[in-house]
Amino acid sequence: MHKIEVNVGVSVTEANRRQAEENREHLDEHGIRSIDILGAVGSGKTMLIEKLTPVLKARGYKVGAIVGDCYGDDDYKRIHALDIPTQNLNTGTECHLDAHMVHHALHKLPLDDIDVLLVENVGNMVCPTDFPVGSHKRVVIVSVTEGDDVVNKHPAMFRECEIGIINKVDLAEAVGASVERMERDMRRHNSNIRIIKANLKKGVGIEELADMLIT
Template sequence: MDKVLISQVGFSTMHKVVTVDMEKDILSANRKLADQNQALLDEHGIRAFDFLGAIGSGKTLIIERLIDKLKGDGKRCAAIAGDVAGDDDYRRFSAHGVAAENISTGKECHLDAHMVDHALERLPLDDLDYVFVENVGNLVCPVDFPLGSHKRVVVISVTEGDDMVRKHPAIFAFSDVVVINKVDLADAMEVDPDSLATDARRTNPNAKVVIMNARQGKGIDDLAEALGL
């Protein structure tokens, strides 16, 4: 709701200068749309998860692994792939035989609730149990734009270094699950996954931390449990 009142008046002959008091929260428009997205998902009994994380941290592969696991349990999944350009992730999801939507943001560095709303419109919501949303690879901008999912997962990998949490605290503070991926490469990278986990727990004591090696499928069950699947 925007509150408007005129508080200060200065005069000239034909014109006057006024200060118009506003209370317009620019980011709240996205939050409202996000709430609408969640209401739409709830109406259809769908649980949605969005995946955030750096470029190359393993977001797509982790979602693919979850899709395979859930399909094996007889659940119906869909995925929304957000990228600046191309449809590589969309094609990877489609190859698993699930409904998928592609969002090419063009120049935007993040998905917003409006783009996800349109993608949801194109998905067969009546026939789904779970929707996975993969955001654009970016640890900064998506923080300010919730999408309406039920849980937010942030994925980092040991190949990005041992200071990722301390460098990007906000995205960890605003996520429900933190995945530390590619731990099979920890020795080669000389990065201790435990120190990443400690930083993550301190930044967000509410978050569940999951240690993974998605390539070999390790930790998928822990992630599924953290997501309540």
């Protein structure tokens, strides 16, 4: 019979926080700046990495990535095709990456060959909020196609992020979404958030984002 020990006095979020701090220290030791990218399925997280990577490379930065998904390697294949060190993390029934998963991924990456590490979290606007992974900045991306009330429905996500991206602004009129409302809601939930209005398919907003990430 297997013996299972459970310490009911240990908070899951507190244990994650401690591991996140260790991850941050590990990244700092290697001189790596890490960005946690949050957002719903279809918001544009993978495309953001696809568009951002060549811009960062052109500025002289070596880029790596960790790609999180519940299942499969579709996003991983897209990012790995950029010819950068990449690790795929499947979370199964978990709706977010956690610091322990990222810890293991870090030990599989050639950290001495990376200046900027982009972490694509699982597509979810709720669960990742309480589980930092040790990144230096958190970026949340939403699309106008999710509805202009998406920000107001997920206030905690925006309070935890330094940068907010409103993607697919070119489609706002077609889907009846107000970019102004989305921007206003972001600032109401986080007065310090820096906002980018983007059309990632055409690369609009990427240079601005690169400026924010490396300052």
